Amino acid sequence: MLSARRRNLTGRQPTGVTVRGVRVVIAPDSFGGTLSATAAADAIAEGWLRARPDAVISRLPLADGGTGFVDVLHAGLGGILHEPQVTGPFGEPVRAPWLQVGERAYLESAAACGLHHVPRARRTPDTARTVTTRGVGELLRAAREAGCTEAVIGLGGSATTDGGAGLLAALGAVPVDATGTPLPDGGAALAGCARFEGVPDVGMALVAASDVDNPLLGPHGAAAVFGPQKGADPATVEELDAALAVFADVLATLGRDVRDEAAAGAAGGLGAALLALGARVESGAGLVRGLLGLDAALDAADVAVTGEGSFDWQSLRGKLITAVASGAAERGVPCVVLAGQVTVGRREAAAAGVDAAYSVSEHAGGVEASMADPAGTLAALAAEVAGRWGR
Incomplete structure (x- = not known):
């Protein structure tokens, strides 16, 4: 499908433009002691493609100095x-x-x-x-x-x-x-x-x-x-x-x-x-963002997806989610957070450049259920979110 930047004001497809899937950059941190950044990116990609098989996925596992x-x-x-x-x-x-x-x-x-x-x-x-x-x-x-x-x-x-x-x-x-x-x-x-x-x-x-x-x-x-x-x-x-x-x-x-x-x-x-x-x-x-080319990936993105084990107040003090969200905001690209748990309010998230945040544990029916199958529950949440953000 067309990105917002390629649509005209009427919403009609411009002549000569080929319809394609939404370009999604998946750039998570590790999820505590349950999933590495690479495993988290793979789970999100698997779930997203389950709901939106035409999506163009770019996996970019990241870190902010901590584990991974x-x-x-x-x-x-x-x-x-x-x-x-x-x-x-x-x-x-x-x-x-x-x-x-x-x-x-x-x-x-x-x-x-x-x-x-x-x-x-x-x-x-x-x-x-x-x-x-x-x-x-x-x-x-x-x-x-x-x-x-x-x-x-x-x-x-x-x-x-x-x-x-x-x-x-x-x-x-x-x-x-x-x-x-x-x-x-x-x-x-x-x-x-x-x-x-x-x-x-x-x-x-x-x-x-x-x-x-x-x-x-x-x-x-x-x-x-x-x-x-x-x-x-x-x-x-x-x-x-x-x-x-x-x-x-x-x-x-x-x-x-x-x-x-x-x-x-x-x-x-x-x-x-x-x-x-x-x-x-x-x-x-910021260092990892520069070394691994996050900005170039976001230049070609329609949606950015990031996440970590817990999206809380500490996440807003220089952790990875803020780096991805700020980079996406600079380009007018929506940024979605998938996290094990979410305690950041909507206003605080929006101020950091996050358009929406979703909790794996809430979607799975509790922390125990999400911890029992971290990759599976993260993929299931990604599939649901893709239904909302994959158009």
């Missing part, structure tokens, strides 16, 4: 995928892939210390106090040893709230107490941090690709906003925020006080450590 960042960049850019073992959030080894494209490295903090490494039963206050980002520092060391001169670190989806202390220890700057004793892993121990023993050895330019703009401390900081999803109760949130305030003073001895900077609170404060090391901040969604 390395996978979607590898699929789009090629390069060499390294899969070393590094220290996981509990101190045990985990496999954490990173991507080398020329002299540039793309790392994903969630691969080393992501929430998916922590089963729901272990997301307790004690876990929130003790998990570490040490593995992310080990990934940076591996990239440096491979000859990379710049590292882009995707921030998001972490299980940690240690302010990047583990990363700094892996790079040679070990947090110690007043007696010079190395601190245990985790954010709670930072209440006793007095200084660093040693100097961090980075040897590369750093880019922090963040999906949020939260500061390190306070009601919008790392502990208060993200601690509860990692197992922190109110008392633990207060404890971690106070410990991070102590650590912020020590971080400033590296030459830069970053506690109030945007993205310092990303990935449980890992952003603060990277900023203190001289990293520049880029929007993770």
